[in-house]
Structures are given as C-alpha cells and as structure tokens.
Amino acid sequence: MTLPFIILAVLTIAAAVAAMSLRNLIHCALAMVGAFGGLAALYLQLDAQFVGFTQILVYIGAVAILIVFAILLTRGGQVPEKALFSSSWIWGVLVTVAVFGTLAWTIKNSFASQRVPAERVEATVKEIGDALMTKFVLPLEVIGLLLTAALIGAVIIAMRDEVKK
Amino acid sequence: MLGEGIIKGMAETARNFLGSYVSDERLTTVQYPEERIPQIENARQFPFLLYDGDDWHAGMRCVACQICEKECPPKCIYIEKSKDKKPDYTGKAQFYPAKFDIDISVCMSCQICVEVCPFDAIKMDTEYELSTTDRFGGLLINKQKLSRSNSHFRQIHPTDAAEVDMRLAAEKAKAEAKAKAAAAPKPAPPAPVAAPIGA
Amino acid sequence: MSDTFDQIFVSLKHWLLGYLPVWSQPVISCLLSIAVIIVAFATLFAITTWLERKGLARIQNRYGPNRAGIPLTNISLFGLGQPAADGIKALTKEDIVPFAADKLVHFFAPVVLVIPVLLSYAVLPIGRNMVAVDMDAGLLFFFAVGAATELSVFMAGWSSRNKYALLGAMRAIAQMVSYEIPLILSSVSVIMMVGSLSTVKIVEAQSTYHGLLPDWFVFTPWGFAGFILFMISALAESNRSPFDLPEGESEIVAGYFIEYSGFKFALFFLAEYLGMFAISGLGITLFLGGWHAPFAWLTWIPSWAWFFIKLVTLVLILIWIRGTVPRLRMDQLMNFAWKFMLPMALLNLVGVAIWHFMTPGLPRWLVGFALVVGPYLLLGRGLMAGKNLAKRTYRFAE
Incomplete structure (x- = not known):
C-alpha cells in the first residue's frame, strides 16, 4: 500500500x-x-x-x-422532498452485506486468489490487440454481436411508429 | 457535387480578403474619430429648445403648454410653468418654462414632441457625442443646456428651418396687421386665439 | 549547426537540469515541460485571437482591430495590442455568479474544462525529441481526455440555471458525441497503417521522402480522405463555425457559457482555442508528418518551427472556413455526421486495409483512389437526391 x-x-x-x-x-x-x-x-x-x-x-x-x-x-x-433513507433501509443493509459476503467468500476461495502475480509483464496496446484478434477472438465477436443486437433494438424502440391513416 | 458550394464560397471570401488589401473602395469602414460621414439632413438624435435672437432666455419660444410632456411616450420631459409672463415672438405675453428637463437616457428619439408642438419650440438635434461619465446627472439636460439658437437650427436642418421661418414670419405679419387694425379707432372683433398651423 | 538549433530547447532543458540536485530533476523536468507548453500555446492563443479578428474583418471588407498597440503612444502595430487589452479586460471585469446557480459546479466547470485540454498537449510531439510524455497509448490518451471535456460543458450549462445555457450544453454534447465517432475512426486508419498508438511512432512512420513529396499520410488516397474527415470532425469537436451551434449567438446568445463573466469566461475562450490547437496538432501529427519538413532540402529549418508553421497554417484555414460557411441547422448537423461522415470513415478503413496489403504501384493508387472518390460521389448524390437545391428566390414586401 x-x-x-x-x-x-x-x-x-x-x-x-x-x-x-x-x-x-x-x-x-x-x-x-x-x-x-x-x-x-x-x-x-x-x-x-x-x-x-x-x-x-x-x-x-x-x-x-x-x-x-x-x-x-x-x-x-x-x-426530493422526503427523507433520503427509505423506511426499510435495514433490509437494504442486510441484502448488501449478504451480497458482499458471498462475493468476498467466493473470491477468497477461487483459484484466482491463489495465483502468483506474474513478473511485471509489459502489456503494450499492440499485445492487447494481438490477443484480442487471436486468442480471444470468439469472445470479442460474441460481444460485438451482442452490442449490434442492442443497437438495433435501441433503434427499433426509438423509431417513430408509422401513423396509420 | 457535394462540397462544390463550399469551394466556391471559399474562393469568394479569399477574393474579398485579398481585395480588401488591394482596393480601398472595398473597405467601407470609416475610421470614426478622425473621419466622419456628414449627417444626412433629416438625421435626428435628441430634442432641443429653440430661441430667437441672441438671448436664450428672452427668445425662448416655448410657452410651457406641456403638450410635449403629456405626449412623450417614455415620459422623459419634465416642465414647470412659470408664474409670470414674457413676450413671445409676436409680442404677445406668454408663460415660459421655469424648468424644462429632458432625461436623454430615457428619450427614445421618437420626435413626437416635435410633431405636437404648436409653437415650433422643440426640434431634433443632430448632436450624437453625448457620452458622459455621470450616467444620472450627466444625461439629465436642463433648460439652458437644451437651448439652441435659430441659426443652429437653420444650419442643421436648412429645409425644415426655412419652412418654419417662413410660416412664423407670415404669422407675425398677420398678427401685426391685426394689431394695427386693433390700434385703429374702430373696436375689433375678438381675435382668434391661435393661428391655425400651416396657415 | 542546424542540429543545435533544432535541439536548442532540449539542450537548454538538460543544461538547466544539470544545475539541480538529482532528486529534484524528474519533478523540475515535468514542470519545465508544462511551463513551456502553457506559455507557447497561450501565446499562440493570443496571436490567434488577433489573427482571427483581422482575418474575419478582411473577409468582410473591414479593417479589424487596428487601434490597440503600445500603451501611451500612438504606435498601433496593426492592433497587436488587442490581445493584451482583452486579457486585462477579462481579468479586471466583475465575476458574476447567477443567484440561482449551483455555485460549486458553476465554479468548477471552467477549471475542469481547461485541465483536460491542457493535458492533451502531453502527447503531442511538437519537435524532434520534444514530447512531454511518449506514451504507448498516446492517441487513446488524447481521445480519453478529449471526451472528458463534454462533461465540463454539461456542468457549465446545467449549473447556470439558464435555459440558453442548458440548450447550448445539450447541443454541444450531442454534437461532440456524434462527431467523436468519425474523428476516432479517421484516426484509426493511421493507427492501422503504423501499427502503434504512440504519437512519436506515428510521426516516425512519416519521416522518409519519396521523390519530390514526403511520405506523409495525407499524400495517399485514404490519408487525404482521412485528413478531410478528421478536420471536419475536429471543427465540430472544437465547436467552431460552421459547427458553432452550441454557441449560436443569434439563437441561444452564447450557449453554455452565457452566465460566465470575467476571467471564467476567458477560461472558456482559452479552452476553446487550446482545444482547437490541440486537435489541429493531432491532425498534423497523424496526417501531415508531424514536425517533419515537407521537402528534404528544407530540413535545416528546426523541427519545432515546422510544427508551428503547419499549426498556424491549419488555424488560418479554420479562420477562413469560419469566415465562409454559415452555421448548420441541428438536423443538418446530425444528418451530416451519421449519413456522410460515419459511412465515409468506415469505408476509409476498408480502403486502408486494401492499401496496406497491396504491393506499391499504380494499381494500388487506382484502387485507393476509386475507394475514396466512388463512395464520395455516390454518398453525395444520395444525400442531395430529393432535395430542392435550386437557387432560392425571395419575395420581398413591397
């Protein structure tokens, strides 16, 4: 630190x-x-x-x-006029603590925390690009497809309805 | 083709840019404090009070009838009527303004006061360099500072002044003729109060 | 000899640092670079305001500022004292904050606007060995800090509690978001060619001379198209005419900085011009060979001088455009961004890829040329089709 x-x-x-x-x-x-x-x-x-x-x-x-x-x-x-905290704030705290506990416990026990940090890798932008285009090309394409679908969906929602005569 | 108009426009502005260095005719700007454009005859800025003769107080045409004060749309004229009377251009005794103030920060140069004045006592001036460091007192102009002689009026609005002078002279001649008739032994019928304008 | 002159600022900095204790050298080195950038570009800003007023005036057949010169004398120096007079005026004017304004956000908006604009100069190579930080992701840094300016524009517009300010801010954000896409896409073409995001490497890639012409990217079909697209987007990003809708004096008075006065207004003004220089500087770096001389026999002129010559030339062209083209309407602006700029920028990427993989020679030039001119003509015809573009006739009241 x-x-x-x-x-x-x-x-x-x-x-x-x-x-x-x-x-x-x-x-x-x-x-x-x-x-x-x-x-x-x-x-x-x-x-x-x-x-x-x-x-x-x-x-x-x-x-x-x-x-x-x-x-x-x-x-x-x-x-807003009314108070900042809702009356059921105690339940919110409980849910938050539960979610945080679950996540923390999972991370603590996952293999990722056992992994030894690599010796300082110089990750240049070129290497990131190479990795995205070779090793991770499938996830990249899937994300691209997802985003395209979202884009088309947004356009369709925003499109003005045809006025019926 | 897309973009053709922009190219044409760019050529035009380039021509203007270069041309302004080559020919002085293109530059329409007047370098103001040193150079001035002569004002056109009907130019008008703010009103002034006319007087005949040399003494501004004695020759003042205004009779404090307060028509202009009432007609003024932004209410920038303030008049106080005098208690005594003084003779006007026809020799008739008339009231005169004890106080006549115009706030030119309020005045909108509409010329309505000039239109309504039956005595041709208020006219529009062409003076425009009136800026002052005192925006309250400096722009409130009193009777004395408002007074301009008839020769000044002739100078700035020659056509207008000639017409007014002719009319006033005619009226004066008429009044004198009437006075002469009144002075004659036969008693005259009651004289008309005011001569119709433009008679 | 020319080398010493070329490296004079670099050697000067090393010489100065030599007198300092070792521990303070990195900090002082940073501060020196920052000071030089701020002084150089603020001076350029002052000169540009004068140039712009003069240039626009001459385009409109006026004189422009020609009074202010050396104080207390009659020497006017073509009005060169005007920037100083404007600066003093801005510093001494009353700083008015509207009663209803969100005081804190209102105060921070101009500050937050200037910081990213100044930061973007960190990656601009203004001469040989003259770049504040040579970052591996330099170009990405430039666009990242450029994107941060949108938020401060919004802060200024929203915190003023003025309808014109908010309208201006909304227009500015809509415009900046739309034109950021063609801006980045047209730069991507250069990145594809060079294979690096580092601005220094991009300049290096354009260092050779090929016959009479240098190997600048602007002298290739895709580079030329990219440069034009880049500069149009740059105009829109820096809110300059014809894309000055966010300020639109005749419609929304001054847009998002309407409620600013005194030095805060000057900061907005400064940020706008510094942003214009930064983005023009990036255009030079990407397409116009950075600090390289245009001809091999002109290399004796120092590299930093070349950068500033190119920068001033671009700025003059921007002033010329401002004097020529009227403001667009909002729908025209958006149509142009999404129906012309974006397709052209995307097609340009295809053009770069093809150029990259074809062997040098005449066929490559022909294909590259066709890939730029073909879409341009087709898109232009498509956009103009169905529009009544005949000369407008006016009927005047009689």
Missing part, C-alpha cells in the same frame, strides 16, 4: 459515497464521475494504460453523459 494508492483509494471511495448520499441527482452523477476518474487513475497506477484510458473514454466520456441525459430527460432533476 503506497501513498499514491491510499490517496486515490480514499478519493475514489469518498466520491462513491457522495454519489449515493447526495440529495441532488446531478450532483450524484458528477460525484460518480469522480469515482470513475479515481478508478481510471488506479488502473494507470498499475501501469495498465489501455484499461485506464478506456475507462476514461467509455465511462466519463459516454456512460456519465448517458446518465446525465437520463436524469435530465426524466423528472429526476428536482431535489
């Missing part, structure tokens, strides 16, 4: 907490952008340039904008 990591982690967690506890939805969205940025910085700190920059490009450049648009297009822009 180095000092930069601690700073970034604290910033990321603070932004994430702000994202769920602020009253104004736009502020929440902006705080979440801070959390995305913190994650990107963490990736960069791990020398994963490609992942870090993609995180910024996709999450800050696209997902955050999408969220903001969604808030503005619905009526979520107003600050």
